[in-house]
Amino acid sequence: MSVAVAGLVLAVSSALPWTPEGHSFLALLRSEFSRGVLEGLLMMVGFGSPFLFGIAVAVAPLACPPGVARRILRVPVAFMHSQLVLVALVLWMSGVSVAALPLLGFALVSGVRLAVHTARAHAEGDGPRVGWYVRWGGMVVAAIAAWMELQRAGDLAFGWGLHVALLAGLGMAGALAGRALGSAAPGLPDEPRASTLF
DSSP: OHHHHHHHHHHHGGGSBOSTTOOBHHHHHHHHHHHOHHHHHHHHHTTTHHHHHHHHHHHHHHHSOHHHHHHHHHHHHHHHHHHHHHHHHHHHHHTOSTTHHHHHHHHHHHHHHHHHHHHHHHHHSSSSOHHHHHHHHHHHHHHHHHHHHHGGGGTOOOOTHHHHHHHHHHHHHHHTTTOOOOSOOOOOTTOOOOOOOO
16 A cells, blocks of 8 residues: 555656746646647656556556556556666767766666566566566656756756655655565466567
């Protein structure tokens, strides 16, 4: 239940001030949708992936069977990693942010680790467990939020929605930190393997 509450808090943080001017992510998303549906959808699955992950954490494990919850959770996790690599690469090439190269390194290493672990877990069973996805996603959210907090050293201060997201990510990762989640969820012997696209 504490993990579900942390996911809900992360989702709600999308309505809190995020930009230095005090705009929320939902306000920015509404602005993108006013420009066009495609622009809004790209914003939602890209920069909005942490909030989609929060919704998935709050709802999927409680409302869906474990197999369905795993498939739901892995989608926003994959979107988070994809967006993180793209943004980190752009920031590193532009040279306008603090510690852009470490962010890019984190994005690449964590993305490779996610892909390797997911492939191994699908080979051994039915993919990573629900708790593993939640803990991993919480760690990624916390790491991104902590890096954004670091931008204060470059005179860029985000809104307090960032602090709430950081606490939610730490809450998800911390609530499952001491649990032995195993490497893979057991699958049935004749069960067809799920796609490992994400």
